[in-house]
Amino acid sequence: xxxxxxxxxxxxxxxxxxxxxxxxxxxxxxxxxxxxxxxxxxxxxxxxxxxxxxxxxxxxxxxxxxxxxxxxxxxxxxxxxxxxxxxxxxxxxxxxxxxxxxxxxxxxxxxxxxxxxxxxxxxxxxxxxxxxxxxxxxxxxxxxxxxxxxxxxxxxxxxxxxxxxxxxxxxxxxxxxxxxxxxxxxxxxxxxxxxxxxxxxxxxxxxxxxxxxxxxxxxxxxxxxxxxxxxxxxxxxxxxxxxxxxxxxxxxxxxxxxxxxxxxxxxxxxxxxxxxxxxxxxxxxxxxxxxxxxxxxxxxxxxxxxxxxxxxxxxxxxxxxxxxxxxxxxxxxxxxxxxxxxxxxxxxxxxxxxxxxxxxxxxxxxxxxxxxxxxxxxxxxxxxxxxxxxxxxxxxxxxxxxxxxxxxxxxxxxxxxxxxxxxxxxxxxxxxxxxxxxxxxxxxxxxxxxxxxxxxxxxxxxxxxxxxxxxxxxxxxxxxxxxxx
Amino acid sequence: xxxxxxxxxxxxxxxxxxxxxxxxxxxxxxxxxxxxxxxxxxxxxxxxxxxxxxxxxxxxxxxxxxxxxxxxxxxxxxxxxxxxxxxxxxxxxxxxxxxxxxxxxxxxxxxxxxxxxxxxxxxxxxxxxxxxxxxxxxxxxxxxxxxxxxxxxxxxxxxxxxxxxxxxxxxxxxxxxxxxxxxxxxxxxxxxxxxxxxxxxxxxxxxxxxxxxxxxxxxxxxxxxxxxxxxxxxxxxxxxxxxxxxxxxxxxxxxxxxxxxxxxxxxxxxxxxxxxxxxxxxxxxxxxxxxxxxxxxxxxxxxxxxxxxxxxxxxxxxxxxxxxxxxxxxxxxxxxxxxxxxxxxxxxxxxxxxxxxxxxxxxxxxxxxxxxxxxxxxxxxxxxxxxxxxxxxxxxxxxxxxxxxxxxxxxxxxxxxxxxxxxxxxxxxxxxxxxxxxxxxxxxxxxxxxxxxxxxxxxxxxxxxxxxxxxxxxxxxxxxxxxxx
Numbered sequence: 001x002x003x004x005x006x007x008x009x010x011x012x013x014x015x016x017x018x019x020x021x022x023x024x025x026x027x028x029x030x031x032x033x034x035x036x037x038x039x040x041x042x043x044x045x046x047x048x049x050x051x052x053x054x055x056x057x058x059x060x061x062x063x064x065x066x067x068x069x070x071x072x073x074x075x076x077x078x079x080x081x082x083x084x085x086x087x088x089x090x091x092x093x094x095x096x097x098x099x100x101x102x103x104x105x106x107x108x109x110x111x112x113x114x115x116x117x118x119x120x121x122x123x124x125x126x127x128x129x130x131x132x133x134x135x136x137x138x139x140x141x142x143x144x145x146x147x148x149x150x151x152x153x154x155x156x157x158x159x160x161x162x163x164x165x166x167x168x169x170x171x172x173x174x175x176x177x178x179x180x181x182x183x184x185x186x187x188x189x190x191x192x193x194x195x196x197x198x199x200x201x202x203x204x205x206x207x208x209x210x211x212x213x214x215x216x217x218x219x220x221x222x223x224x225x226x227x228x229x230x231x232x233x234x235x236x237x238x239x240x241x242x243x244x245x246x247x248x249x250x251x252x253x254x255x256x257x258x259x260x261x262x263x264x265x266x267x268x269x270x271x272x273x274x275x276x277x278x279x280x281x282x283x284x285x286x287x288x289x290x291x292x293x294x295x296x297x298x299x300x301x302x303x304x305x306x307x308x309x310x311x312x313x314x315x316x317x318x319x320x321x322x323x324x325x326x327x328x329x330x331x332x333x334x335x336x337x338x339x340x341x342x343x344x345x346x347x348x349x350x351x352x353x354x355x356x357x358x359x360x361x362x363x364x365x366x367x368x369x370x371x372x373x374x375x376x377x378x379x380x381x382x383x384x385x386x387x388x389x390x391x392x393x394x395x396x397x398x399x400x401x402x403x404x405x406x407x408x409x410x411x412x413x414x415x416x417x418x419x420x421x422x423x424x425x426x427x428x429x430x431x432x433x434x435x436x437x438x439x440x441x442x443x444x445x446x447x448x449x450x451x452x453x454x455x456x457x458x459x460x461x462x463x464x465x466x467x468x469x470x471x472x473x474x475x476x477x478x479x480x481x482x483x484x485x
Numbered sequence: 486x487x488x489x490x491x492x493x494x495x496x497x498x499x500x501x502x503x504x505x506x507x508x509x510x511x512x513x514x515x516x517x518x519x520x521x522x523x524x525x526x527x528x529x530x531x532x533x534x535x536x537x538x539x540x541x542x543x544x545x546x547x548x549x550x551x552x553x554x555x556x557x558x559x560x561x562x563x564x565x566x567x568x569x570x571x572x573x574x575x576x577x578x579x580x581x582x583x584x585x586x587x588x589x590x591x592x593x594x595x596x597x598x599x600x601x602x603x604x605x606x607x608x609x610x611x612x613x614x615x616x617x618x619x620x621x622x623x624x625x626x627x628x629x630x631x632x633x634x635x636x637x638x639x640x641x642x643x644x645x646x647x648x649x650x651x652x653x654x655x656x657x658x659x660x661x662x663x664x665x666x667x668x669x670x671x672x673x674x675x676x677x678x679x680x681x682x683x684x685x686x687x688x689x690x691x692x693x694x695x696x697x698x699x700x701x702x703x704x705x706x707x708x709x710x711x712x713x714x715x716x717x718x719x720x721x722x723x724x725x726x727x728x729x730x731x732x733x734x735x736x737x738x739x740x741x742x743x744x745x746x747x748x749x750x751x752x753x754x755x756x757x758x759x760x761x762x763x764x765x766x767x768x769x770x771x772x773x774x775x776x777x778x779x780x781x782x783x784x785x786x787x788x789x790x791x792x793x794x795x796x797x798x799x800x801x802x803x804x805x806x807x808x809x810x811x812x813x814x815x816x817x818x819x820x821x822x823x824x825x826x827x828x829x830x831x832x833x834x835x836x837x838x839x840x841x842x843x844x845x846x847x848x849x850x851x852x853x854x855x856x857x858x859x860x861x862x863x864x865x866x867x868x869x870x871x872x873x874x875x876x877x878x879x880x881x882x883x884x885x886x887x888x889x890x891x892x893x894x895x896x897x898x899x900x901x902x903x904x905x906x907x908x909x910x911x912x913x914x915x916x917x918x919x920x921x922x923x924x925x926x927x928x929x930x931x932x933x934x935x936x937x938x939x940x941x942x943x944x945x946x947x948x949x950x951x952x953x954x955x956x957x958x959x960x961x962x963x964x965x966x967x968x969x970x
Contacts, residue, residue: 001909001911001912001915002908002909002910002911002912003909009911009912009915011914011915013864013867013868013918014840014867014868016530040532040536040573041532041533041536041836041838041839044529044532044533044536044573045501045530045532045533045840045868047525047526047529047530047532047570048526048529048530051525051526051529051565055562067732067733068733070733070739071729071730071732071733071739074729074739074740075726075729076729076730076731076732076733077540077687077729077731077835077836077837078731078732078836078837078838080536080573080575081572081573081575082573084569084570084572084573085532085569085570085573087566087569088525088529088565088566088567088569088570088573090565090566127732127733128733128735131735131903202562241560244556244559244560244561244562245556245561246561246562246563247552247556247561247563247612248552248553248555248556248561248612248613250613250616254555254556254559255559350562351526351562351563352562352563353526353563354526355499355530379498382498382499382871382874383498383499383530385870385871386867386870389867389921389923392921393920393921418616423487424486424487424488425487426486426487426494427486427487427494429496430486430494430496433498435878436874436877436878436932436933437933438874438931438932438933439930439931439932440931441931442927442930442931443928443931443932445924445927445931446923446924446925446926446927446928446930446931447921447923447924447928448921448922448923
């Protein structure tokens with residue numbers, strides 16, 4: 001670390017912060033960051049955010065320190081079934097067998113991480129390899145060689161075009177296809193073929209705001225999503241897989257595909273979405289679109305609601321903001337409210353595993369492409385609050401808005417859907433985050449991040465503006481009414 | 486939960502808190518607690534403390550919510566390779582296949598958790614099983630049936646006795662054999678056979694203090710441990726496995742067994758240590774011991790050092806205290822200083838995986854057997870600080886002393902041992918916990934635990950005494966000189 005100044009090490013207090021930061025960095029830059037963790041427990045602590053990264057197809061290289069094989073046979077205290085654990089992460093994994101292996105296998109790991117689609121590449125590095133000698137230092141270092149991405153063939157394009165033209169159809173986009181440029185291509189196709197343009201529920205990162213096509217977004221709750229898609233005879237997928245409900249229900253839908261609807265997998269994740277969309281544009285002769293400009297709703301005032309939070313974010317954001325969105329039920333209004341805000345990017349919770357938002361904001365800010373806004377909820381924030389300290393230490397331009405509703409509202413929501421409302425005081429207490437109420441601003445302050453608590457729209461707008469004008473991190477605790485808002 | 490008042494649910498903000506708490510509960514009560522976690526990410530977040538629990542042979546039952554098989558085939562967002570992950574935890578694991586399975590398989594899981602030796606039993610519970618119907622409600626519920634423990638046979642006893650009598654020997658005890666009663670038996674044997682009594686480095690839980698035999702303790706650092714054992718011709722193990730260095734070193738010892746020393750595995754973990762020790766006592770005719778009483782060192786004053794912290798703990802502790810010790814390098818003096826304090830129990834970091842201390846204190850306090858003292862370091866505490874909120878919520882009698890040395894001193898120590906001192910500012914910064922300095926007392930206060938910061942022996946003694954006299958949790962940040970003390 002002291003010899004190679006082109007490697008920037010960032011100390012994290014918990015491994016889940018490191019893996020989530022690597023995911024955020026990868027989403028913003030489309031390049032892998034490396035995590036360095038220690039043995040089975042270190043990898044396990046990072047596992048949940050590697051799960052989110054897997055669902056985002058983020059390239060990441062994990063280097064996991066391990067004991068020498070001879071020492072593992074003696075079963076020392078930190079020994080564990082690390083091979084099964086590494087396998088359970090998914091993606092690619094390998095073990096170095098000697099120091100001479102390291103350059104070659106690391107280049108392979110970086111190539112594997114790039115995919116396409118992107119993935120975790122996990123390298124088990126035992127200490128005897130680390131202290132081993134190189135056979136030769138004259139060999140040139142091997143370089144990572146990302147594989148080319150494939151484009152759909154003409155037959156697929158023709159078939160997709162025919163269905164888009166002749167049936168009640170939707171172009172469903174996600175993954176690589178939700179950049180401003182590709183969204184514009186997609187919208188042109190839809191305009192000419194009278195199709196709907198629908199974005200997947202949780203893209204890894206998408207462009208949004210003024211001048212960017214803003215598709216309807218697939219609804220999270222599967223029965224509502226099915227109603228949303230009910231009239232479709234064809235879905236053409238570009239950059240995304242067939243939609244699946246987050247959870248199964250006793251009498252609920254198995255898939256989010258209307259009865260009789262044909263699904264055309266034109267470009268699955270990891271294939272060339274831009275070529276697919278360009279081919280469709282060529283086939284339709286669709287002309288460039290002119291998007292209408294609209295004013296953003298005025299700055300809100302009064303006691304905070306989820307609607308007012310969304311309006312405050314929309315009314316204040318600077319151009320180029322990167323939003324790390326883990327606001328769960330409290331963030332429902334965000335997408336609509338920010339449609340005409342300055343152009344920005346949004347990262348979402350691809351793998352539904354909590355603890356993503358603060359670490360991803362840390363990693364995204366480390367890419368130094370502009371300010372990051374982390375939209376957190378109290379329940380999700382408390383999975384990985386340690387990320388705040390690293391933001392302070394690195395002096396990163398991150399604004400955190402932590403929406404405090406003193407409850408796991410998503411659990412209440414899911415229980416209501418299956419008609420299992422919480423009936424007694426004992427069970428109710430298990431989805432409530434009070435007694436005691438956490439001082440979220442106090443947590444941030446104790447970890448070195450300046451913080452403030454707000455209860456009205458005016459205060460939130462003021463705090464957001466101040467944070468955008470001030471270098472370094474700032475934490476805003478936004479107090480909402482209790483429970484599901 | 487609302488219908489069964491003999492189940493006490495405790496909400497934890499992070500799964501690693503739940504698994505660590507189950508471990509602490511099991512160590513204190515020798516009975517399993519259950520954890521309830523959600524899908525792969527939930528189990529992964531709890532993995533590191535299940536690793537510590539595995540090394541402690543703690544019985545734990547993990548219930549992991551999962552998708553129905555039909556839904557897993559569609560690969561929904563929260564789907565993962567949960568079977569590989571459950572296997573990597575170690576211990577016993579199974580998947581319910583229907584509602585009729587549940588009672589039977591749960592009883593099996595509890596039996597499996599009891600062992601001997603104790604272990605994690607992990608049950609994958611998919612939602613279709615949870616909403617399924619029982620075939621019959623008339624069947625009596627099956628009960629868990631722990632297996633009997635086995636005692637060593639006469640030949641082993643005879644062989645161990647002969648070696649203890651005729652060679653330079655040590656009785657090495659750990660696991661079940663470090664209760665006050667069994668330590669007394671062990672010491673009697675050693676007195677008659679002129680053997681040394683040595684305790685393993687990190688027992689799951691051991692009795693200590695006035696009236697309790699206090700063996701020499703095996704040193705953590707393997708080269709020092711080898712020097713400690715150098716004159717031995719025989720080691721007789723009771724309740725513990727052959728000692729293994731925590732880490733391998735380039736030219737370091739592979740095992741902690743002197744050249745030519747015979748190791749007699751008289752009673753490995755999970756076998757009947759008390760019968761083994763009683764048989765040795767019978768064979769030697771060793772008489773009961775009278776332990777000399779000594780005064781505890783007087784209350785210390787002056788700026789805090791690790792020595793003064795140990796003396797302050799020793800001078801103030803109430804009888805029956807349960808110590809959760811994750812003080813790492815800062816806790817070196819504790820064992821010696823507390824030898825003549827009122828009788829107490831100590832839980833130690835069996836699996837060397839950080840983040841154990843606060844969760845284990847939470848679970849131990851939930852057993853309601855008296856006050857718990859968690860001795861934490863800043864680096865280790867920040868793995869699972871969420872445990873503090875649950876302590877506040879449940880009003881548990883836990884005193885936390887967080888030793889702040891603003892660094893990962895254990896990493897510095899290990900690097901010095903391999904003659905790889907940190908040479909540059911970049912690498913040095915990766916083992917330092919300042920810039921910014923964390924306000925540990927502020928973290929605790931924000932999570933609902935009354936807290937105080939102390940810098941001298943007098944202040945620490947005063948804060949400890951106040952906490953022991955006050956119901957509910959209290960947090961004491963003890964500021965030490967920076968770095969390895």
